[in-house]
Amino acid sequence: MDGTVWAGLVAGLLIAVVTAPAGVSGAVFLLPVQLSVFGVPSPAITPTNLLFNVVAGPGALWRYRRDGALRGGLARRLVAGTLPGVVLGAALRVFALPGPGVFRLLIAALLLPLGVWLCVRTLKPARGRSAPAGDPSPVALAALAVAVGVVGGIYGIGGGSLLGPVLAARGLPMTRVAPAALAATFATSVVGAGAYALLSLASVGDVAPDWWLGLACGMGGLVGGYIGARLQPRLPETGLRLLLGGLAAGLGILYVVQALV
Template structure:
């Protein structure tokens, strides 16, 4: 099948399967997997036009809702955190799109940038895994997994969505606090907002909504359980990616010599594969140890980053 905007020809089954596998595992960590699909499109499929970033955003728009719906059903959405992520990252994503078109239009300049972004994400995760985890995080995550296990054993015909998982205690401009299985967690509203703006700018340049960068920060720096931040980062990625697709299409006429608008056929194909994988991943997340999820993310991210940065030494 030929994809005209991308300028590539590939069996449509390949993008679908790759998107399914990537999104299945990455969604468990609150990440859509778009940051890995961009290297796949550039290095494996040969899609190196700037519009690959817009196509990556389109993948998020199609793929993410299934995972978000599952997290909502299981009552694991921390809504105050979700809206801060959305409001903070949105303007950053739009600025990132301009940076991508004006200063990083070709693969030679974009790959090192992408490599440094991925290396930073992987480094943050590794540091988090090597340092002692906060006691509250460990207790809450273990309590949740044990409850899910016991619930499944004693209530075969019921669904985990009937459990009340997250309870918001307070919300304000200075601090937000919520409870997750006997443990209370809080974070600075302004701190998360500022971080989201910076993350959104980097994510918009790369072609992701920013969840891949936000998730490690929320887990390691703010000490929030990965089981409670996944839904928020995915929702933020969805909304900002939706805006990113629209913005790339809006500015495309001003760059007639560049391929800026997304390849809709490829983006939707990737998105459908991601949609299926993300829903399955969201269902499986609660059965997988949080530490295993983090190590898997760290290894894949770091390997991809080093492969991109290797171009600097050739």
């Protein structure tokens, strides 16, 4: 294996160790690395990221299932909404949003508010304001899942990095949110990767994934996700959420600057 593949393996492992305890596969942070460090062309970067999710997902999910954390219907309801959304998002990504400049602005528009919101929602309870509790209504949950699926298909993140903060802000415990969000990410990524493979047959340009890099990052994420899921009960939830929020906001600012220069 060349240096890029080894670097992808290490990057996938380290990112997944940090993000898996919060219900995020790590693709939301791996994508900027692929774009800026590995130089994966657009729009092939999106299916490459989905390929990472497909390979990396079972590591954390197996650990969560072994611990009994995947029980309940939350994961099934999320998957039912995200699957049709990711197909629509993939089509939009290939035929309507192929330009790298537009894509950088989309990255910034997603990461910056997500990071700020995650930090604010994490700090509010510490200042004495309690977070709202309870599951969203079935209609609201379905609408959220479809919207997240569309964004995930465009961005190549599977949706867990969006579903996790939203559900956690509702007051659901991370022990319930993380497994359900990762399950939705895995299922959505399988369908999204397949959609991109089919779309590559009907379009021109770099639509198919970078197979070697995607598989290498995914293998690292497979191991890192298992480790992160195993470490979840021992990690401070507040600190982990602030770390994820800070990374997301920082990366969003970076891509705003790069897109405007």
